Amino acid sequence: MASLLPSQQPVDPPSPDRTEVVVDGTSSAAMLSTLSSETARDVLAALRADPKPLSGIADAADTSIQNARYHVERLCDAGFVEPVDVWYSRKGREMTVYAVTTDRLVIRFEPRR
Incomplete structure (x- = not known):
């Protein structure tokens, strides 16, 4: 029996951009802390190939869904990951699909002023 709700639509992830972090003693600490x-x-490695919902991220990263959610939220706040679509589970539940937003990270050091 075919489902009325699509379970997984193809997702066109955003084209990854270069992200630059300026280390100057202000806001860069939170971003770098996220990556530590x-x-x-x-x-991030799990999302490099294809966008995934939290369950797929947790499986690929070999962690719990709760832990994956925590890190995805921090990566979203830092601008490395963003929601790109919504899929529906077999039970009809909405699943947010995430993708990486950057393919390179450049860290630039500047003197404190």
Whole structure:
């Protein structure tokens, strides 16, 4: 029996941009702190190939959905990941699909003023 709700539509992720972080002692600490977590880096690696919902991210990063959600939220706040679509589970529940927003990170150091 075919479902009335699409379970997984193809997603065109945003074209990744270069992200520049200026290390000057102000707001860069939060962004760099986000990337210091191994799990956050695993989440980014999981999203490199294709956008995924939290359950797919958790499976690919070998972590719990709760832990994946925590790191995805931090990566969204830092601007490395963003929601790109909504899929529906077999039970009809909405699942937000996430994708990376950057393919390179440039860290530039500037003197404090």
